Amino acid sequence: MAVPPKLKLRLSYDPALPPDTEQLLTRTVHGTALKALLVFDEPFWRAKGLSGQTASDVGPVTSTFDNSPPGGTPGVLLGFVLARHADELLRLPEAQRKDAVLRSFALLFGERARHPRRYIDHSWTEDPWTLGCYHACYTPGALTSYGPAVRRPHGLVHFAGAETAARWYGSMNGAVTEGQRAAAEIAKALEQPEPAVGTAAGITAASALGDGR
Numbered sequence: 001m002a003v004p005p006k007l008k009l010r011l012s013y014d015p016a017l018p019p020d021t022e023q024l025l026t027r028t029v030h031g032t033a034l035k036a037l038l039v040f041d042e043p044f045w046r047a048k049g050l051s052g053q054t055a056s057d058v059g060p061v062t063s064t065f066d067n068s069p070p071g072g073t074p075g076v077l078l079g080f081v082l083a084r085h086a087d088e089l090l091r092l093p094e095a096q097r098k099d100a101v102l103r104s105f106a107l108l109f110g111e112r113a114r115h116p117r118r119y120i121d122h123s124w125t126e127d128p129w130t131l132g133c134y135h136a137c138y139t140p141g142a143l144t145s146y147g148p149a150v151r152r153p154h155g156l157v158h159f160a161g162a163e164t165a166a167r168w169y170g171s172m173n174g175a176v177t178e179g180q181r182a183a184a185e186i187a188k189a190l191e192q193p194e195p196a197v198g199t200a201a202g203i204t205a206a207s208a209l210g211d212g213r
């Protein structure tokens with residue numbers, strides 16, 4: 001199961017998750033982030049020798065990138081609104097939120113940036129399949145108290161995802177290597193002989209597998 005921790009908690013398990021796994025997953029928080037895409041006929045900033053990449057301490061947009069396709073048409077600028085800036089914008093009606101984002105782009109790239117052909121933004125906090133961005137963090141004490149639960153399988157359920165990674169935590173690399181780790185674990189488990197049903201050991205193993213055998 002490779003979904004963010006808060007989503008792992010929204011599923012129901014039978015048997016229920018062990019207390020330390022439940023406590024660990026409860027102690028996670030996601031950041032707030034808004035991603036905005038501005039589409040123009042062409043990447044006009046390139047003609048001025050600009051890369052499209054910025055970092056700003058003014059906000060609400062605090063970083064931007066040139067997100068145009070390889071051919072360069074259309075021109076696409078991408079901007080992130082993060083943390084307190086994102087919390088503030090998400091309290092505004094949609095039109096005001098768009099105005100604030102476009103104002104930021106105009107500050108960085110000039111008035112032309114205020115008039116994209118198309119504007120799209122996405123609030124990751126409101127995305128029901130993500131619930132926040134860029135990833136979840138464990139709150140202080142969570143890992144020191146419940147660390148062994150991070151990657152421990154629960155019966156047939158093996159946990160993976162960016163937030164189980166010891167290296168590249170919270171990033172794409174971590175998500176991919178954790179997928180490989182969990183797949184290898186499952187392949188190994190499938191090589192084990194099935195427990196004999198009826199023995200004390202068999203019953204324990206069967207109930208841990210959670211598949212009714």
Ligand SMILES: Cc1cc2nc3c(=O)[nH]c(=O)nc-3n(C[C@H](O)[C@H](O)[C@H](O)COP(=O)(O)OP(=O)(O)OC[C@H]3O[C@@H](n4cnc5c(N)ncnc54)[C@H](O)[C@@H]3O)c2cc1C
Pocket residue numbers: 002003004007033035124129130132133134135160161162163170171172173175
């Ligand atoms: C805007 C943004 C920018 C980012 N930028 C970078 C970056 O530049 N570099 C980088 O390394 N990382 C970046 N990240 C982080 C990176 O995207 C994540 O670390 C990575 O995607 C996590 O992968 P994952 O497989 O753990 O989970 P996810 O990518 O969240 O995948 C989980 C999947 O499970 C699905 N799902 C959820 N619940 C259920 C359910 N109940 N049933 C079925 N399916 C379900 C979801 O729809 C989703 O497809 C960024 C993240 C965001 C949001």
